[in-house]
Amino acid sequence: MEKVVAGIDIGGTNTRIGLVNKEGKVLVDSNIATDKYPQVDDYISAIYNSIEILTKNPDLPSVELVGIGIGAPNANYHTGSIEKAVNLPWQDVPLADSLGKRYPNINIKVTNDANAVAIAEMVYGNARKLKDFVVITLGTGLGSGIVANGELIYGHDGLAGEVGHITAVPNGRHCNCGRCGCLETYVSAPGIKRTVFELLATQTIGSSLRNASFNDLTAKDIHAAALNGDHIALKAFEITGEILGRALADVVAFSSPAAIFIFGGLAEAKEMILQPAKDSMEKYLINCFKNKVAILPSALGNKDAGIVGGASLIWKDYSIA
Amino acid sequence: MEKVVAGIDIGGTNTRIGLVNKEGKVLVDSNIATDKYPQVDDYISAIYNSIEILTKNPDLPSVELVGIGIGAPNANYHTGSIEKAVNLPWQDVPLADSLGKRYPNINIKVTNDANAVAIAEMVYGNARKLKDFVVITLGTGLGSGIVANGELIYGHDGLAGEVGHITAVPNGRHCNCGRCGCLETYVSAPGIKRTVFELLATQTIGSSLRNASFNDLTAKDIHAAALNGDHIALKAFEITGEILGRALADVVAFSSPAAIFIFGGLAEAKEMILQPAKDSMEKYLINCFKNKVAILPSALGNKDAGIVGGASLIWKDYSIA
Numbered sequence: 057m058e059k060v061v062a063g064i065d066i067g068g069t070n071t072r073i074g075l076v077n078k079e080g081k082v083l084v085d086s087n088i089a090t091d092k093y094p095q096v097d098d099y100i101s102a103i104y105n106s107i108e109i110l111t112k113n114p115d116l117p118s119v120e121l122v123g124i125g126i127g128a129p130n131a132n133y134h135t136g137s138i139e140k141a142v143n144l145p146w147q148d149v150p151l152a153d154s155l156g157k158r159y160p161n162i163n164i165k166v167t168n169d170a171n172a173v174a175i176a177e178m179v180y181g182n183a184r185k186l187k188d189f190v191v192i193t194l195g196t197g198l199g200s201g202i203v204a205n206g207e208l209i210y211g212h213d214g215l216a217g218e219v220g221h222i223t224a225v226p227n228g229r230h231c232n233c234g235r236c237g238c239l240e241t242y243v244s245a246p247g248i249k250r251t252v253f254e255l256l257a258t259q260t261i262g263s264s265l266r267n268a269s270f271n272d273l274t275a276k277d278i279h280a281a282a283l284n285g286d287h288i289a290l291k292a293f294e295i296t297g298e299i300l301g302r303a304l305a306d307v308v309a310f311s312s313p314a315a316i317f318i319f320g321g322l323a324e325a326k327e328m329i330l331q332p333a334k335d336s337m338e339k340y341l342i343n344c345f346k347n348k349v350a351i352l353p354s355a356l357g358n359k360d361a362g363i364v365g366g367a368s369l370i371w372k373d374y375s376i377a
Numbered sequence: 378m379e380k381v382v383a384g385i386d387i388g389g390t391n392t393r394i395g396l397v398n399k400e401g402k403v404l405v406d407s408n409i410a411t412d413k414y415p416q417v418d419d420y421i422s423a424i425y426n427s428i429e430i431l432t433k434n435p436d437l438p439s440v441e442l443v444g445i446g447i448g449a450p451n452a453n454y455h456t457g458s459i460e461k462a463v464n465l466p467w468q469d470v471p472l473a474d475s476l477g478k479r480y481p482n483i484n485i486k487v488t489n490d491a492n493a494v495a496i497a498e499m500v501y502g503n504a505r506k507l508k509d510f511v512v513i514t515l516g517t518g519l520g521s522g523i524v525a526n527g528e529l530i531y532g533h534d535g536l537a538g539e540v541g542h543i544t545a546v547p548n549g550r551h552c553n554c555g556r557c558g559c560l561e562t563y564v565s566a567p568g569i570k571r572t573v574f575e576l577l578a579t580q581t582i583g584s585s586l587r588n589a590s591f592n593d594l595t596a597k598d599i600h601a602a603a604l605n606g607d608h609i610a611l612k613a614f615e616i617t618g619e620i621l622g623r624a625l626a627d628v629v630a631f632s633s634p635a636a637i638f639i640f641g642g643l644a645e646a647k648e649m650i651l652q653p654a655k656d657s658m659e660k661y662l663i664n665c666f667k668n669k670v671a672i673l674p675s676a677l678g679n680k681d682a683g684i685v686g687g688a689s690l691i692w693k694d695y696s697i698a
Contacts, residue, residue: 130665140665188533202631204530204537211525211633212509213669218630221663223623225547233663302544309539310523310631312532342542342554344451344461348534 057120058083061370062107065169065362066090066128068143068196071099073106074360075119076367078374080180082360084113096146100154123163123370126151127172127362134214136166142232143196165369169193171208171217172365173319173356174201179368181355182317189313191354192219192300194322198240198247204311219307220244224299243300245275245321251292252278263288279325296322297329301336301351308337308345319354319361326353378441379404382691383428386490386683387411387449389464389517392420394427395681396440397688399695401501403681405434417467421475444484444691447472448493448683455535457487463553464517486690490514492529492538493686494640494677495522500689502676503638510634512675513540513621515643519561519568525632540628541565545620563620566596566642572613573599584609600646611649618650622657622672629658629666640675640682647674 060075060083067090074085086106093099111121128151130141136152138144152164167175174191177183183191187206193199198220202209209216220240221233228237229250241247252265252273264281265273265288281289304316322329334351341349356364381396381404388411395406407427414420432442449472451462457473459465473485488496495512498504504512508527514520519541523530530537541561542554549558550571562568573586573594584607589598602610625637643650655672662670677685 186533188530188537204525204532205528207526207528209509209525209632212507212635213633213666215665216509216525216631216633218633218663218665221630222627223661226623235661235663238663302547306543306627307631309542310537310628311530312534312537312539314533340544340556342539342556342559344536345534345539 057118059122060111060119061123061125061367062110062121063363063365063367064103064124064126064128065172065366066126066138066144067362068129071103072363073103073110074363074367075110075116075121076364076371078371080176080364080368080371082363083119084110084116085360085363086110091145094145096149097154099146099149100151103155104158121159121162122374123165124155124159125172125366125369125371126164126166127169127366127369128166129169131166131168132214133165133167133171133210136164138166139215163370167208167210167369168199168217169362169365170199171201171210172369173354173361174203174208175372176356176361176365176368177317177354178203179372180364182352183315186314188311190307190311190316192304192316192318194244194318194320196245198244202311203313219303222303222306224303239299239303243296243303243322248275248278248292248296248322249273251295252288255288255291259288261287265289275322279328282325282328290328293325293328294332297332298336300329301333301338302340304333304337304351305340308341308349312345313349315350315352317352317354319356320358323353324358378439380443381432381440382444382446382688383431383442384684384686384688385424385445385447385449386493386687387447387459387465388683389450392424393684394424394431395684395688396431396437396442397685397692399692401497401685401689401692403684404437404440405431406681406684407431412466415466417470418475420467420470421472424476425479442480442483443695444486444688445476445480446493446687446690446692447485447487448490448687448690449487450490452487452489453535454486454488454492454531457485459487460536484691484694488529488531488690489520489538490683490686491520492522492531493690494520494675494682495524495529496693497677497682497686497689498638498675499524500693501685503673504636507635509632511628511632511637513625513637513639515565515639515641517566519565523632524634540624543624543627545624560620560624564617564624564643569596569599569613569617569643570594572616573609576609576612580609582608586610596643600649603646603649614646614649615653617643618653619657621650622654622659623661625654625658625672626661626666629662629670633666634670636671636673638673638675640677641679644674645679
């Protein structure tokens with residue numbers, strides 16, 4: 057019987073569930089619509105049913121479920137719960153407790169999505185030999201997973217790694233968190249859109265982006281326009297990379313990682329955002345850190361990273377044991 | 378025979394050396410003038426001689442030297458060396474190697490002064506039960522020691538914890554490191570002096586500090602003036618605390634410590650700087666971190682903290698073993 061872990065990637069719209077073997081391969085997976093379950097108990101039942109169906113999939117050789125690992129927004133590693141979520145149908149979800157009642161003898165671990173990606177990077181990705189690195193995830197927000205001394209930093213309350221909410225610009229853009237100037241209001245999919253709209257307002261140069269409404273425009277559109285040479289789009293990537301790089305210089309001053317991995321939709325623009333980020337980080341680094349910290353794209357495919365990330369929470373300890 | 382560790386606190390002017398027992402008590406100590414040794418080999422010999430004299434002190438019961446622990450500016454834990462020092466007579470000092478030739482069978486550890494204070498706080502101070510905390514030292518610069526998962530963060534190159542050089546004000550004050558806007562240009566003994574001079578320039582209110590030259594004025598003078606109700610001095614402490622608190626909110630977003638300990642000369646102003654720092658940190662924290670991170674004065678006396686800090690590098694492992 058092949059040992060497998062159920063890796064679960066909880067997002068505001070979709071929850072993806074897959075069975076992952078020790079090598080990090082997703083053997084089979086399924087999807088449930090997060091926002092179709094106003095009652096959290098029904099949602100937990102749906103996750104349970106999905107795992108049961110997957111483990112009994114007739115196309116698989118028989119498998120033994122050895123753990124469940126979950127990456128979710130606002131998830132607390134210490135309590136195993138989602139706490140004060142803002143983009144989910146429920147504020148608080150005791151994931152480990154609820155699933156633990158159905159799987160009393162199985163190891164269940166929960167952390168936020170960026171931490172899960174960081175652990176996957178450590179177990180299966182480009183950080184396999186590193187003890188000190190950082191993962192930045194660029195999506196609807198900016199998430200981060202920080203590894204030091206070979207261990208993820210969870211903090212005393214299980215909530216560490218909120219680099220998206222360090223102050224990038226004092227008294228800057230309003231953030232959903234209630235503060236102003238948070239890094240993720242500049243460096244994220246909505247962040248680059250806000251930068252585009254600022255540029256459309258301050259500059260007179262022509263741009264295909266002048267035809268899009270704020271609600272319609274996506275980071276993908278901005279990337280496509282930049283690939284077509286659109287000056288506003290190119291400038292927006294440059295500014296976004298510049299602000300990211302300056303913040304990464306602060307991250308380096310803090311924990312001195314050997315490498316910083318950039319993951320998520322915006323990272324697909326590759327050098328268009330990574331190059332200005334590198335240039336800016338080097339500019340702002342103090343001398344002792346210059347020219348020794350790599351900024352690299354994540355080795356994990358966007359598609360399965362969440363599932364593999366969740367599963368790696370369990371497989372990480374199997375590797376060590 | 379009582380086991381002792383030689384704790385060494387290297388500063389630009391003085392090098393203090395003491396024998397410290399396992400309980401963190403300094404049994405005897407001595408001092409050598411750092412800046413009287415243009416040749417680094419002579420300086421190493423002077424340290425060696427001091428240790429030999431201390432261990433043979435006739436007032437002591439006979440002692441066994443079990444280790445040497447050193448806190449020094451720009452010291453790299455991994456290499457055991459001072460690297461690219463700016464305030465010492467020599468740029469690079471291979472401390473562990475040089476002393477290791479004289480003490481081949483003794484454990485020798487080196488780290489920067491703020492890290493040494495953090496470890497002393499963990500072994501002997503207020504952080505004894507904490508696995509996640511931060512120490513900020515306020516002196517000529519702003520140093521930091523960051524502990525996560527019960528371990529000091531050294532970073533991949535041994536140089537982590539440069540919170541003094543995160544950007545507090547984009548394009549702000551010039552820093553000795555060559556950058557602009559570093560936190561320590563605002564929050565340190567020279568930093569508060571610069572704030573006083575800014576206030577003297579922008580405000581018209583009377584102040585005893587208007588009689589002092591920039592070169593003569595010290596942080597102690599500013600503290601004394603504040604205790605006398607001098608408005609400029611009081612305002613300078615308030616501004617310094619406010620900028621410190623905002624930066625600490627970023628530190629919390631990063632590693633979510635249970636407590637932040639403030640150490641060093643400026644911290645002697647106690648609530649005069651700690652209260653505005655607390656208020657400002659709470660203002661800038663995202664909701665999930667509000668009202669749960671303590672800002673506290675260090676439990677270590679300023680006088681012996683450097684010696685005890687150095688020694689705790691060695692005693693820390695004895696405690697665990």
